[in-house]
Amino acid sequence: MSDTDFPADLLELQRLWYAAEAAWAADPTEEKRSAFAAVGAELYAHSYWAGVGNRYEAEMKLKQAARPDTTQEPTA
Numbered sequence: 001m002s003d004t005d006f007p008a009d010l011l012e013l014q015r016l017w018y019a020a021e022a023a024w025a026a027d028p029t030e031e032k033r034s035a036f037a038a039v040g041a042e043l044y045a046h047s048y049w050a051g052v053g054n055r056y057e058a059e060m061k062l063k064q065a066a067r068p069d070t071t072q073e074p075t076a
């Protein structure tokens with residue numbers, strides 16, 4: 001499974017999750033924690049997960065595909 005197998009909005013949510021996690025780590029306020037939790041809840045409830053056989057495996061691949069420190073060329 002590559003990043004092209006994931007819906008664009010799911011990849012974006014995972015990227016937002018990483019950004020919210022980093023923001024909360026840098027500034028551990030209730031506002032940042034709430035933002036992190038909100039993104040996490042939206043990511044968890046995404047409709048994509050309803051059609052996945054092995055959710056854990058798919059989540060790990062999504063996290064790898066969306067990691068901010070990976071150098072991946074955008075696909076057309």
